[in-house]
Amino acid sequence: MSGTVAEEAREILRSARALVVELGEEGVEWTADAREAAAVRSAGPARPAPGAQASVPPPTAPVAASAATAPRTPGRDAPRRTLESVREDLGECTRCRLHEGRQRIVFGDGNPAADLLFVGEGPGEQEDLQGLPFVGRAGELLTNMIEKGLGLRRSDVYICNIVKCRPPGNRTPLPDEVFACRPFLDGQIDAVAPRVIVALGKPATSLLLGRDVSITRVRGTWHDYRGIPVMPTFHPAFVLRQYTAENRRLVWEDLKAALARSREGAPQ
């Protein structure tokens, strides 16, 4: 075995061991079937009524990939909400059952005028304890990708989740939970008005695209959410679980494409 291959194998083993520990600690249940089913249920209307139930009808219409070039709304220079006002509206939210088990609301983190906005699924154990998104092992990988890969500081981008409270056992959020929290995700997107949204994983991508998606099929392709280009890619937790050179390469490609697009037409 060559030195390079041996080091690669050691790296994979290290990551696998760490992941097993982390998943055990966080009680993660990464069953593909559950994720598939939940993501279908998670996609919903743009502005659901708080407290809407699981029987709420499904998703908005699919978004054509060509819509990625449509004018963005409300526009970076237009008057818009602030993150502070969205957070104020959220308050000590009890709009869905997820408030019952949370330690902290995990609202979001980063530059309030970021060009790149990352959306994940929901807080895990560390996020719940610290009140910050993506600070566990998956968050460490995401931060490394942003800082070492893209050459940005984590504080240059904005990071948030579909739901702001940790689902018990890190399960996928239920439809009524997603519906209750979605206005605040939309508020964050309106406030930040990013040039590009990076959707991390299937649930976030399905929600933003308004339809159930196969993340393997749609990652790396451009879509649109309310006029903002969306780049879906694998969730960092998936990359940790499937720590292959190919998966890392694909995520790098997606993130580099997102960064390049976010810089198109931007002041130098």
Ligand code: SF4
């Ligand atoms: S997940 Fe969202 S809607 Fe539900 S309690 Fe938490 S902040 Fe409120």
